[in-house]
Amino acid sequence: MLRLVLPLATFALLTGCLRNDPVPTLPEAVVGHCRYTNPFAKLEECRDYLGEWSEKQAKDDCASQQLEGQKAEFVLATKCSYPSILGYCILGGGTKFTRIHLPGSDDTKCAGSERGCEVFGGGLFDPAPICGGKVSEGGGTGLPTYQPPVxxxxxxxxxxxxxxxxxxxxxxxxxxxxxxxxxxxxxxxxxxxxxxxxxxxxxxxxxxxxxxxxxxxxxxxxxxxxxxxxxxxxxxxxxxxxxxxxxxxxxxxxxxxxxxxxxxxxxxxxxxxxxxxxxxxxxxxxxxxxxxxxxxxxxxxxxxxxxxxxxxxxxxxxxxxxxxxxxxxxxxAGQVYGAGPLDDQRFYVPKACENGEGVDEAGTLTWIGGRARYVYVMEKDAKSPGVAPNLDMPAGVVWRFDVAPTEKQGLESGSVTYGNTPAGAAQRFPAEGSPAALVTGREYYLYVLQDVAFPATRCIFTKR
Ligand code: HEC
Structure with missing residues (x-):
């Protein structure tokens, strides 16, 4: 660990806070991962070996993470995975990176995790959405991008x-x-x-x-x-x-x-x-x-x-x-519905848009809550969509497009005009041709997801 970390730690001291440095593009190749106990926090952590690590180098690094009396478990060819992380701590450079997953869902731990990573670990903290992060490889959700069924x-x-x-x-x-x-x-x-x-x-x-x-x-x-x-x-x-x-x-x-x-x-x-x-x-x-x-x-x-x-x-x-x-x-008797957040989304009743969300005079779509992979404009009284294949196209959809799962990121607010399906996306409704024009003065439901199951904006706007 020291071998890898020291030069970066020095770098961190010289440059002060690294928080605003851009997260480097990480190599795609996953040599393996290692689960172990962090010596400072005494909590479980897991690191991916990305890029040009040999199997032996990765295994040796994993062994060196082992604390007395604790396990360090090396697994070949797959990444770490947690239901929820506070962020990543990224170490290394060039063609060889270590990406540490910091498991957790308690946002009061964000500042501590960032300090632990940057000050003590000499790494770069890449926050998950829980800790204020916006965009990650999963389009901002901290999870892999949802792949539609084939x-x-x-x-x-x-x-x-x-x-x-x-x-x-x-x-x-x-x-x-x-x-x-x-x-x-x-x-x-x-x-x-x-x-x-x-x-x-x-x-x-x-x-x-x-x-x-x-x-x-x-x-x-x-x-x-x-x-x-x-x-x-x-x-x-x-x-x-x-x-x-x-x-x-x-x-x-x-x-x-x-x-x-x-x-x-x-x-x-x-x-x-x-x-x-x-x-x-x-x-x-x-x-x-x-x-x-x-x-x-x-x-x-x-x-x-x-x-x-x-x-x-x-x-x-x-x-x-x-x-x-x-x-x-x-x-x-107390547990009527079992699909948790998916049910909450399906039964969601939108309120009036408050933050300038909607479609303006020029037809520009504005939303908040991050980049979008799924965008719907619906009649005001349409039901909130649920998941595919049978709940994601409720009656009353006027226009819908989905960003292709192969696109690294979703679309930014302000980058889409009504009726023009942007590059990298596919129109899902109507099946062909342009959507019906929006009527000035009429109310519509703008429904935008960062990814399936991750809502960004869901509100009623009046077409100006
Ligand atoms: C993509 C992964 C994945 C797939 C596919 C999947 N599940 Fe699960 N399932 C989970 C996870 C994760 C849990 C929750 C584990 C936990 O936290 O205990 C779970 C839990 C469950 C539970 C237990 C719920 C409880 O509260 O005890 C049932 C029942 C279940 N799944 C049924 C199914 C059925 C039926 C299918 C196929 C139609 C299915 N699952 C497909 C990941 C999956």
């Missing part, structure tokens, strides 16, 4: 039957709510790297105290239900994160849990499986576009969070597990 059509795996799509292919959406054909493995027919950008993904422990060895598995009828469940899940995108082979570990429950995997669920997860907690907000495909799989939708709000070929059987399965744990619907 329909993958592939030849069947060797030894598997012909697929049901044209030319015997198997077609599968790369989407959290997507499923491949029953009996096949989602991971082989789609792309989990896309799926894992579609919600915050991180490893999280299963229900720790659960008994894994479960005599119920000796009952053939029960065992058949468990096997059916696992087969259903294997065909869906849930395996992208709910499986130990996911890059940062499994999130909460996982299909490859030894013993009875369902015992690794928390009660709340079971209640979402049973449809006792409403999970409509997570989004769903129509069954005919999803290889016969469905889940809860606004039409069928009591269906499971699980994407299944047999919604009634799926519900029954989870209701039986809840009954086995002695739980009833009444135990979840």
């Amino acid at each position: 329909l993958f059509c592939k030849d069947p795996m060797p030894g598997e039957a012909a697929g049901k799509s044209a030319n015997g292919q198997v077609c599968t959406w790369s989407m959290i709510s997507g499923a491949t054909e029953p009996g096949r493995d989602f991971e082989q027919y789609s792309d989990c790297n896309i799926v894992r950008t579609q919600r915050p993904y991180y490893g999280a422990p299963t229900n720790m105290n659960a008994t894994r060895e479960d005599p119920r598995l000796n009952d053939p009828a029960y065992k058949a239900e468990i096997d059916w469940m696992k087969k259903e899940i294997t065909a869906t995108a849930c395996v992208c994160c709910h499986k130990t082979s996911a890059p940062n570990g499994a999130s909460n429950w996982h299909v490859d849990q030894p013993g009875n995997f369902i015992n690794g669920f928390y009660d709340r997860g079971l209640a979402m499986g049973a449809g006792w907690i409403n999970t409509v907000g997570f989004g769903a495909y129509p069954v005919e576009q999803n290889n016969g799989f469905s889940r809860a939708t606004p039409d069928r709000p009591d269906d499971s969070i699980f994407v299944t070929t047999d919604p009634a059987r799926m519900k029954r399965f989870f209701e039986a597990e809840l009954a086995f744990r002695g739980k009833t619907k009444a135990d979840f």
Whole structure:
């Protein structure tokens, strides 16, 4: 650590505060990452080795981070990942960088993290949005840019039957709510790297105290239900994160849990499986576009969070597990909706714009809250959009465009005029041609997202 840090520390002292220095463009290559305990803060940290590190150099650096009595864990080829970070501390230069992730969500720790990084560590602090940062590689959200779903059509795996799509292919959406054909493995027919950008993904422990060895598995009828469940899940995108082979570990429950995997669920997860907690907000495909799989939708709000070929059987399965744990619907009476921030966004009721947001005489769009990847102008009484594929285009959209996920950054306020889809973006509504002209004096709903699930501006303006 000292080897790397000292020259930069000297630099930091000479130049004083580094805060306003631009963050350098970091190399794309990820040699690996290292999780360890920070010697000053005594908190967990994690560093990415970016650029021209050899595997050995990275491993040695990781070993040198190890404090007595603590672990330092090196993992090849993947980046650190936390559900929330205060920012990055960037060390190094040229073609070889170390990017330290500073986990946390408490904004009172921002100043301390910046000082720790710049004064003691000799690095450059790149704040996450929580700490006042604006733009990062995720377009300002601190998370990877959301990748929209793609329909993958592939030849069947060797030894598997012909697929049901044209030319015997198997077609599968790369989407959290997507499923491949029953009996096949989602991971082989789609792309989990896309799926894992579609919600915050991180490893999280299963229900720790659960008994894994479960005599119920000796009952053939029960065992058949468990096997059916696992087969259903294997065909869906849930395996992208709910499986130990996911890059940062499994999130909460996982299909490859030894013993009875369902015992690794928390009660709340079971209640979402049973449809006792409403999970409509997570989004769903129509069954005919999803290889016969469905889940809860606004039409069928009591269906499971699980994407299944047999919604009634799926519900029954989870209701039986809840009954086995002695739980009833009444135990979840206070938890009506399960999709958290996605539900808050879906039910959001906009107020009048206050900060000059809207569309002015010249047609220029103004918003606040950072760069934009998704921009909607809607009728005043349109419902707030939710997530794709079924909740993101409510009735009343007048104009919508999406910035391509390959664009490094979203668009700045003031850079768009009404009806002119900017370079690097695609118009989503209307499907073709120009949007209807806005009527002077009429009210509209301006809805701007930094990225999916990260609202920037949501308010009602009057067209001047
Ligand atoms: C992109 C990653 C990802 C995908 C894909 C994903 N999940 Fe999750 N899931 C998570 C994370 C992260 C958590 C929360 C872990 C925690 O904090 O305990 C979670 C938690 C859950 C829970 C437990 C909720 C609770 O409160 O106990 C259920 C149930 C669940 N997911 C169902 C599903 C289903 C069904 C699918 C597929 C349709 C799915 N998930 C797909 C990442 C994912």
